[in-house]
Amino acid sequence: MKSLCKLVKELLFPPRCAACGKLMHPSPSLAEHALCPACHKIWERELRTQCSTCFLEYCTCRCVPVGLKKQGIEQYVKLAPYGDEKNFTVTRRIVLGMKEHVKDRTLRLLAKELALTVQAAIAASERVRQKNGYKEPLETVVTYLPRGKRGVRRTGVDQARELARALSAETGYRFVPLLGRVRDGLPQKSLSRRERALNLRGAFERIADAGQYRVLLVDDVVTTGAGMSECARVLEAAEIIAVSVAFTEKKQIK
Template sequence: MPNLTTSTDPDPEDTPERGRHRPAPALTRWRRVAADLLFPPTCILCGAPGDDGRDLCRGCAADLPALGLACVRCALPLPAPVTAGHGAGDDGPLCGRCRRKPPAFARAHAPFRYEQPLPALVAGFKFNGRLNTLRLMGELLAASLGDAAPQRPEAIVPVPLHMRRLRERGYDQALELARVVGRELALPVAAAACERTRATPPQTTLEGKARAQNLRGAFRATADLSGAHVAVLDDVVTTASTVDEVARALRRAGASRVDVWCLARTP
């Protein structure tokens, strides 16, 4: 594995911004145990007692929109049964776009479809600072990867946030999400392996080809990734333009394989 600057620390509730002093991992764990004893977790969706020490009850967890049948390359949800135009790859169905123009990443993984309550949960930690929700969603993403990633990457690379957006938002949600997943899976987080070289308009304001053009040349790898297998992590993948552009930058830096991990994929 190339020598990457990594971050393996651990809890976004203790480290919402880059560079803040961080407590020792053992202290963090004991603080969480004590907090759970004094303030038992409650479901963030319905207010019922949480299950398995998480802020989510068993019923609401079962109601989260599972991804279901999806393209094995980009995780795009597919109709069931697969219709004409969606062929089969070696490991499962491929969407028409991946058949015509395969992305720079090898495979994408998402446990959920981007349907309610996922948009509300993501907005809660992305724009409203609900870091307990971020921790919960990171734990759910990590749990879903337990059996779904037989080829474990050597490091997680969060989709970088431009410094201007970081100053506006106050923290980097992809980085903090990556820290939770990295802690759960015992994987390093290579936060400095890629940077955003220019600020771009939000992808949600653009459509189709404009999304890809908006991001062209917006990312640059800042580490030698020769022969490395890494996973790019983002909260939500919509058209996959962002993660594809990050993957291209990492491949140009020598990465042998790039996967994509996200919480949810839009239909």
């Protein structure tokens, strides 16, 4: 009955591919798909991109951008390269699409993929803790980098928040909003790396204590890492694992 309802809904509102926007054939088996077959094929290839620092595929690479490392972040989980204006990756299309419209099926696709890597990162962190004599595992919670008002105004939702909630649903780790946004700041796009860091200084505040948690700090895309490192500084969590869908690769530290 449920799948019949779903099919009727899909016939009335046929789903569109989250990357190319093409209408997809409605069918119960396709109901969970966020991407058309062509985009899905490219997306799978993008997921297997090799990191240029450690040469591992993104799903196993944990390289951390310099700015994040400075804030004590030991692991960074990402799915695929963000690309640029010339190299318009499927990942980039998905992320840009989410700024306009956040779809459940897209969130599920991303959360499923992120969950696998996140679990491995947490297991690795627990092994280190045990080696260092900690008996109890650290509680893991999921939080996100809040957008400024300007970013949320367009869709009415914060895509990083939705992504964090989807990751929480997928992994079973509690979703806890730990950060608030104090001010918007200038649009980051037009600024240099240094300007971005200054622009975001003081833009976030901690709204709950994070000292007892391993925090999965979620954002849709990390470019310079300025927002992520500012949030890590403010959070003062026991441990932070940075998590994003897309990543602009620059010099990293292993």
